Amino acid sequence: MENELRDRLNRLDRRVGLFLNAGIILGLVLLLAGLALFVAKSMPQSAPLTPLVQLPAGLAGLDAAAFVTCGLMVILLMPLVVLITSFVHFIMTRERLPLIVCIILLLMLAASYVLLLK
Amino acid sequence: MPADINIWALAGTGFAAGLVGSMLGVGGGILIVPILTLLLGVPMQYAVGSSLASIVINACTATGVYIRSHMTNLKLGLLLSCTLIPGAVIGAWLAARLSSPILSGIFGLLLIYVAYTLIPHKLKRFTAEELERQKDPHEEEHASHAWLDGEYFDPAVDQQISYGVHRPGTGLTTGFFAGVISSMLGVGGGIINVPVMNLVMKVPAKAAIATSAMLLAFTTMTGALIYAYNGYIIPYVIAPLMISVFLGSRTGATLSQRLRSNTLMAIFAAFLVLTAVMMILRAFKVI
Numbered sequence: 001m002e003n004e005l006r007d008r009l010n011r012l013d014r015r016v017g018l019f020l021n022a023g024i025i026l027g028l029v030l031l032l033a034g035l036a037l038f039v040a041k042s043m044p045q046s047a048p049l050t051p052l053v054q055l056p057a058g059l060a061g062l063d064a065a066a067f068v069t070c071g072l073m074v075i076l077l078m079p080l081v082v083l084i085t086s087f088v089h090f091i092m093t094r095e096r097l098p099l100i101v102c103i104i105l106l107l108m109l110a111a112s113y114v115l116l117l118k
Numbered sequence: 119m120p121a122d123i124n125i126w127a128l129a130g131t132g133f134a135a136g137l138v139g140s141m142l143g144v145g146g147g148i149l150i151v152p153i154l155t156l157l158l159g160v161p162m163q164y165a166v167g168s169s170l171a172s173i174v175i176n177a178c179t180a181t182g183v184y185i186r187s188h189m190t191n192l193k194l195g196l197l198l199s200c201t202l203i204p205g206a207v208i209g210a211w212l213a214a215r216l217s218s219p220i221l222s223g224i225f226g227l228l229l230i231y232v233a234y235t236l237i238p239h240k241l242k243r244f245t246a247e248e249l250e251r252q253k254d255p256h257e258e259e260h261a262s263h264a265w266l267d268g269e270y271f272d273p274a275v276d277q278q279i280s281y282g283v284h285r286p287g288t289g290l291t292t293g294f295f296a297g298v299i300s301s302m303l304g305v306g307g308g309i310i311n312v313p314v315m316n317l318v319m320k321v322p323a324k325a326a327i328a329t330s331a332m333l334l335a336f337t338t339m340t341g342a343l344i345y346a347y348n349g350y351i352i353p354y355v356i357a358p359l360m361i362s363v364f365l366g367s368r369t370g371a372t373l374s375q376r377l378r379s380n381t382l383m384a385i386f387a388a389f390l391v392l393t394a395v396m397m398i399l400r401a402f403k404v405i
């Protein structure tokens with residue numbers, strides 16, 4: 001493999017690794033805060049996930065379910081961060097085929113969620 | 119949902135799943151789903167949703183580690199995700215429409231397959247000559263997907279390993295089915311992806327395992343979001359599970375270097391067969 005290509009891939013690997021670590025730590029902190037609030041406030045076990053529009057109010061009101069929902073969403077969106085970081089990287093390095101794959105994946109995910117919300 | 123679930127039981131389940139999953143290289147879902155359903159009385163769809171969300175954190179942690187050591191073939195992972203993600207959507211859609219007993223039965227059958235794969239006979243180690251021959255630039259069939267080729271440094275042999283990727287079409291096809299099974303049953307698709315990448319696509323075992331962790335993150339993310347949207351993920355259940363899965367997998371990664379994995383695999387395979395029988399009996403309402 002050419003040195004330049006290898007350096008580019010190494011840079012991408014480092015960036016993706018960094019984002020993943022930061023996201024996991026943030027997600028875990030939010031989950032822990034939510035769990036602590038569940039125990040401290042003796043909240044009902046059956047409380048559902050907080051709808052996204054109500055998240056800011058829930059977080060401000062120290063609602064356990066809102067903290068857990070937020071932590072869960074941060075962790076669930078981490079793979080998407082990998083995809084977006086790769087997408088930006090392949091645009092900058094002008095690698096056509098991996099870029100096309102990233103675009104297909106982004107479109108596919110967007111279509112899945114649009115179908116889901118219907 | 120059962121009225122009262124002990125938080126420590128959930129934490130223990132997650133820790134055990136993370137620990138064993140990390141030590142044996144299998145997804146924690148094959149432990150989380152049976153324990154939640156058989157021991158804690160959680161309905162199958164809730165157990166699968168919780169399991170998928172817990173696996174995301176495990177897969178993301180593993181991906182972060184593997185990516186920094188350059189073992190993950192990011193381009194291959196992205197390509198295979200093109201069929202895994204639609205598979206995961208269809209799997210979650212199917213699970214919402216199938217009854218708990220049917221899902222339990224299918225899960226029992228899958229456990230028997232996983233127990234079989236734990237018998238140490240599966241992954242192929244390629245020699246340096248074999249890897250070089252696979253990358254032959256004159257090979258017309260390989261040239262069209264040479265952009266997927268990868269390399270990494272293997273500290274075990276103190277050597278830079280370069281490899282070519284073969285038959286991506288087969289990988290894309292099996293990836294779709296791995297996505298369906300993973301999302302429908304709340305397990306990682308690694309039990310399908312790793313052997314296919316290694317034996318069919320000729321990717322070295324370490325790179326196949328690392329790339330599979332990334333695929334797992336994509337599949338379980340898609341599945342978990344659908345389950346969350348359908349209301350099958352409960353904050354009180356998911357918080358202790360995710361935290362303890364993370365802690366368990368960290369501990370397992372450390373312990374696995376000290377324990378004899380063959381003995382552990384044999385014990386775990388026997389446990390899986392027993393659990394499979396219980397899940398199948400449950401499907402037929404015998405227990």
